[in-house]
Amino acid sequence: MGRYILRRSLQAVGTLFLVVFVLHLLTTFAIQLNGNPALAFFGDRVPSASQVAAVEARFGLDDPCFDQVGNPCLGPFAERLAGYAQGDFGTNLRGREVTDIVATAAPNTLKLFAVVTVTWLVMGMFLGSMAARWRGRPADHGIRMTSVLIDAFPIFVLLLVYRYVFSVPLSEWARSTFGSDSLPAQLFRPSFDADHAWASVLVPGLLLGLAGSAAFIRLVRASQLESYAGEHVRTARSKGLHERHVLLHHVVRNSSVPVVTAVGLTFTEALAGAVITEGMMNIYGMGGVLWEAVRGSDIGLVIGVVTILAIVTVVVMIVVDVAYAALDPRIRYE
Amino acid sequence: MTAVGQMTTSAPTGGTALRAAAGETLLEVEDLAVEFRTPDGTVRAVDGLSYSVRAGETLAIVGESGCGKSVSSLAVMGLLAPTARITKGAARFRGTDLLALRPKEHRRYCGEHVAMVFQDALAALNPVHTVGYQLGEALRARHGVSRGEARRRAVELLDLVKVPNARQRVDEYPHQFSGGMRQRVMIASALAMDPEVLIADEPTTALDVTVQAQVLRLLAEIQAERTMALVLITHDMGVVAGVADDVTVMYAGRAVEQAPVREIFAAPAHPYTRALLRSVPSLATRGAAAGAGARADAKAAGGRLDVIPGRPPSPGQVPSGCPFHPRCEVAQDVCRTDPPPLAAIPAEALTTAAPRAAACHFALDVLGGARG
Numbered sequence A: 001m002g003r004y005i006l007r008r009s010l011q012a013v014g015t016l017f018l019v020v021f022v023l024h025l026l027t028t029f030a031i032q033l034n035g036n037p038a039l040a041f042f043g044d045r046v047p048s049a050s051q052v053a054a055v056e057a058r059f060g061l062d063d064p065c066f067d068q069v070g071n072p073c074l075g076p077f078a079e080r081l082a083g084y085a086q087g088d089f090g091t092n093l094r095g096r097e098v099t100d101i102v103a104t105a106a107p108n109t110l111k112l113f114a115v116v117t118v119t120w121l122v123m124g125m126f127l128g129s130m131a132a133r134w135r136g137r138p139a140d141h142g143i144r145m146t147s148v149l150i151d152a153f154p155i156f157v158l159l160l161v162y163r164y165v166f167s168v169p170l171s172e173w174a175r176s177t178f179g180s181d182s183l184p185a186q187l188f189r190p191s192f193d194a195d196h197a198w199a200s201v202l203v204p205g206l207l208l209g210l211a212g213s214a215a216f217i218r219l220v221r222a223s224q225l226e227s228y229a230g231e232h233v234r235t236a237r238s239k240g241l242h243e244r245h246v247l248l249h250h251v252v253r254n255s256s257v258p259v260v261t262a263v264g265l266t267f268t269e270a271l272a273g274a275v276i277t278e279g280m281m282n283i284y285g286m287g288g289v290l291w292e293a294v295r296g297s298d299i300g301l302v303i304g305v306v307t308i309l310a311i312v313t314v315v316v317m318i319v320v321d322v323a324y325a326a327l328d329p330r331i332r333y334e
Numbered sequence B: 001m002t003a004v005g006q007m008t009t010s011a012p013t014g015g016t017a018l019r020a021a022a023g024e025t026l027l028e029v030e031d032l033a034v035e036f037r038t039p040d041g042t043v044r045a046v047d048g049l050s051y052s053v054r055a056g057e058t059l060a061i062v063g064e065s066g067c068g069k070s071v072s073s074l075a076v077m078g079l080l081a082p083t084a085r086i087t088k089g090a091a092r093f094r095g096t097d098l099l100a101l102r103p104k105e106h107r108r109y110c111g112e113h114v115a116m117v118f119q120d121a122l123a124a125l126n127p128v129h130t131v132g133y134q135l136g137e138a139l140r141a142r143h144g145v146s147r148g149e150a151r152r153r154a155v156e157l158l159d160l161v162k163v164p165n166a167r168q169r170v171d172e173y174p175h176q177f178s179g180g181m182r183q184r185v186m187i188a189s190a191l192a193m194d195p196e197v198l199i200a201d202e203p204t205t206a207l208d209v210t211v212q213a214q215v216l217r218l219l220a221e222i223q224a225e226r227t228m229a230l231v232l233i234t235h236d237m238g239v240v241a242g243v244a245d246d247v248t249v250m251y252a253g254r255a256v257e258q259a260p261v262r263e264i265f266a267a268p269a270h271p272y273t274r275a276l277l278r279s280v281p282s283l284a285t286r287g288a289a290a291g292a293g294a295r296a297d298a299k300a301a302g303g304r305l306d307v308i309p310g311r312p313p314s315p316g317q318v319p320s321g322c323p324f325h326p327r328c329e330v331a332q333d334v335c336r337t338d339p340p341p342l343a344a345i346p347a348e349a350l351t352t353a354a355p356r357a358a359a360c361h362f363a364l365d366v367l368g369g370a371r372g
């Protein structure tokens, strides 16, 4: 097991390096083709040559390679890696540390994430298990219909409809019925409120979780059906074990292996969903920060945030792989 | 049943639980029929099967693939697929008809009184739990045995089935065992609750010949020691010769011949049984206590394997009359129209007192060697 974790970690470091390098190449070419991002620092003002030079120096854009289209700019890349190694992820255009920005934005993203993950795990496990248990019965058909229906509404459609059609009347109704500081009034706010972070991420999180759960429901159903059909389930029954025990230890336990894999995949999907959700619901989180950074051509911030997100993703992947190995001895002993 | 009498008197009586007296009828299947719902309509996989097995005895159920051996055993255990339906019959354990019980009640007899060993141990054992967990699982869940005690019992069970290094291997997973060892684990798992009846569904088919012999010997030993009733399912007459007391030959979901093992090997009363005996490779080298008649038959066939031409019918397309008639070398016109009932062979045609039955219009001729 220890060697397995070590091997996976080394692979992960390799992956991470590749991600960071590709990101570097892409931004470098963007700078080379689009012109100097240091100008974005001045907004609408027209800076003097010395001002531009000072800003370039500050953001590490003064290397001449940025003027040569096709030059991979390995020098600045090495400098940036050295910075990462010391925990220095650079600053945004206003000079604020990227790590500092992330530290304030990440908790909101985590809250949104927690709501999303709990929603789709609970929905997926519960509805998926029900569908498998009552295969071919009305409950199964209903659940499968629902999951297809959910898929027919992409997350941004759900959010748009919620925000512009439901949120305003709902929050007005809640405010007039329960008072403007009441919990329901906070729940249905059309935009994020840092003082009621949990309340304001709840509904978007539920919607995002719902959207993600559709595929998960089907996966849980399919993997449990496979387990049900497994001969080991018949053996368990032949020992006279209660159906509940068989279900828990031989069906759900065995289907947890593919389910955990799916958790890893869905995690990245939820990350993409979070960027959209935070952007649309004005939630000040990692997605919101990234959204703003891209719009403001804040290259330093984009690179820093994306790198941190990549690190998080890779760590989650390792955790999933290790959980996978812990759940399935056949992988552990390979 | 002379052979049986010898076996049980010489066997030590099991020390632990209250054992059935040798010779007591433990499992009695009567007129069992199982149907499946399929896209092409309902098919009958088992049709009027009856057998019984006594404490300390082994009944072999023999037949080619697809003749309903597994389905009938799963019916007894209450483990049939949801598409299956038991349309008639009884399966009595010490007089209690298991099939008349509610599923929950039926389940309680499983493992405790009637246990089953499955063919493919790799698939039948759960890959994600240790062998120790699976051996002790029922004891813990049903008898409230503690974790430590269950583990101790698991080690004992592994010792019982002669898995070397039991203390260490109890924490390993099924995929870490060889095929033969895994089948031993499967047997140990079925023995965990000390059942009175063990149904072993082709327990050695997946194994190579030397390992087969070891596993069979082990099963026979344990059975004798515990005065267990053993239902041994196989498609191999060679296996039957070494371990069985009685034989039920199945074809197309029915019993076509039932007789004590010596008699059936000495002189089969059904053309299908005779064909099966001819297809056994070198009975002598397996050390089987086969009757001289079968050996003579094998010799007559030039020592070659004499495979039965054609294939057994699928349950949806059972031929009219005698289901075996398209493949029977002695079929007559009557065989195509009239199904022969499974009928007792008159005592005057038998050489011993043991009753026999066969489902063939010409059973007496076949028995007397007048046909074929």
Ligand SMILES: Nc1ncnc2c1ncn2[C@@H]1O[C@H](COP(=O)(O)OP(=O)(O)OP(=O)(O)O)[C@@H](O)[C@H]1O
Binding pocket: B036, B037, B038, B045, B063, B064, B065, B066, B067, B068, B069, B070, B071, B072, B081, B083, B235, B314, B315
């Ligand atoms: N779930 C099912 N649905 C439809 N038909 C089935 C099903 N299970 C078994 N059958 C049919 O029942 C018949 C008997 O099957 P069974 O498994 O009892 O054969 P068997 O004698 O055990 O053969 P084998 O030696 O291959 O194990 C087969 O012909 C098969 O087509």
Ligand code: SF4
Binding pocket: B270, B271, B272, B322, B323, B324, B325, B326, B328, B329, B330, B331, B332, B335, B340, B359, B360, B361, B362, B363
């Ligand atoms: S009844 Fe006829 S077809 Fe059937 S086994 Fe006997 S002889 Fe053969």
Ligand SMILES: [Mg+2]
Binding pocket: B069, B070, B071, B201, B202
């Ligand atoms: Mg079978």
